[in-house]
Amino acid sequence: MNSSFYLKYFNNIKSIIDDFDLKKIGKFKKLIISTAKQNKKILIFGNGGSAATASHFAVDMTKNAGIRCLTLNEYDLITCFANDFGYEKWVEKSIEYYADKGDLVIFLSCSGNSMNIVNGCKYSIKKGLKVVTLTGIQKNNKVNKLKSNLNFWVNSKNYNIIEISHFIILLSLIDDIILSKKTK
Template sequence: VHFFDSFCVDITERLRDVSPQALDSFCHTLVGAQARKRKVIVAGNGGSAAIASHVSVDLTKAAGVRAVSFNESDLITCFANDYGYQHWLAKAIEAYGDAGDVAVLISSSGQSPNIVNAAHCARDRDLTVLTLSGFDTNNPLRALGHQNLWVNSRSYNIVET
């Protein structure tokens, strides 16, 4: 079986596992942020950072939701240098996040220290935390989310799709 054929089968099977109610709840939370004039912060590492950038632009352009991602190299390198990589995103949320905002945090494994620390910070600052993760059902990021979309896969490319 070719990679692409197998990939498509895996994606189709994993989509069946995603709760329509959870997806609907995510959408309502994002629309609610717009209605309350709050912003949405979307963040991840690597491929998840690329997803975060794309989602934030789509939310702003297509849905009229004020959304940002923290993918500027100057912000990342400054905060990572000064606070350590595991804390840079939490520090960015401290600087830019306001109570009532929404943080959408993406980590395929749900165990990335900087993403987990950002979730703690966001909760402490009264942001609503939405998570996108996979791998273990009881991963640390999922435990911190007010709402969670979890993909039943241990494959990064499946979870990130």
């Protein structure tokens, strides 16, 4: 076993967590709560591992926190929309068909340059939806350049570390919301 690898790896994650902007996470929570209070929903999108994170978040937010949250990463929808509109447009088209005024849309993209996510984000902003993005790799990525309500950028070039960081932010929000409801 290469203990030095793991020590360095875990210290890297710890350093990233230590750099989380807690005030910004608090603003994210307020966006989620205000969305729920307006009887609106959350849509969350990602590719690959980020799609798995999106699914996990959507299920836990709905079941455990009691706030409606959907991810539209069903293969039949993706392949239909990708076939009919192009892969780079499937997220945008999903939002066009499923989002309502006042909804919150969350986008996960390690690179911030996946065109399906970029186009979905642009469309959501244009339609006046609330938008939160979580990215990594380069700070000046395409998603970060857009005018979202909030952006969380992870200072790493390692996809797994970026995805872990996004996962921690998202699931900590769920736990905070659950705890807030219990203490009322």
